[in-house]
Amino acid sequence: MALAISNKQSLREQALARRDDLSSDLLARASQALADGLPFHVAGKTVSAYHAIGSELDPGALTQCLERQGAVLALPVLLDRETMVFRRWEHSHTLVPVGFGTLGPDADQAEVLPDLVLAPLAAFTSAGQRIGYGKGHYDRCLAKMHASGHHPALVGVAYDQQEVPVFEVEPHDIPLDGVLTPSGLRVFDQGQDALLPFLR
């Protein structure tokens, strides 16, 4: 087990280093490519995204398109060091600091349960494993939703350069249904049913 965890940590570090090395020109083109490829059909659905930090792939152009399609958008906020929830958000809203260096909607905005979660990540694998920043925010939040009977579709958003080799799964790791990169949407075996309602 110790071996698996240190392996995960080194995969995280390697993928984040590769991400930080991408040029700002590539970052901007990748962000636009997500919107141009738009694989989702989300009218009337609640879709959570994220406000990009550092070298993360910026989903802003994509979420603009989703909002125009009629999606209800949401962003994550941290209520404490472990508890993440999603609040309603529109592009016209201003954002405030919501923990861990991220920006999100203020407490006046309603808490919502997304139907589709577009998740940032440090690394992903061809089996749909996701490595985040190592705080367990997404894993814990999704586990809580699952326990309450809500099962949103989970799609990672990443550069192709963030793919790493398959690693040993930990019991709390929640697999991705798909990953959206500038090359398009990859649907994993376990995600075919969950993603069907969102595919064009």
Ligand SMILES: Nc1nc2c(c(=O)[nH]1)N(C=O)[C@@H](CNc1ccc(C(=O)N[C@@H](CCC(=O)O)C(=O)O)cc1)CN2
């Ligand atoms: N944009 C974004 N929003 C998000 C997340 C995320 O990964 N990205 N989260 C995911 O759970 C939650 C916030 N949790 C976080 C946990 C750790 C770090 C973190 O370690 N940040 C790095 C700096 C990253 C950078 O600037 O490249 C750090 O503090 O060293 C960030 C967010 C919810 N909102």
Ligand SMILES: Nc1ncnc2c1ncn2[C@@H]1O[C@H](COP(=O)(O)OP(=O)(O)OP(=O)(O)O)[C@@H](O)[C@H]1O
């Ligand atoms: N459902 C959960 N309940 C309690 N603790 C959890 C849960 N999920 C993850 N954790 C804890 O959070 C910490 C970080 O987990 P992990 O390394 O899997 O995060 P991660 O893959 O980087 O994902 P995330 O983006 O969710 O932070 C670990 O100590 C793990 O035990």
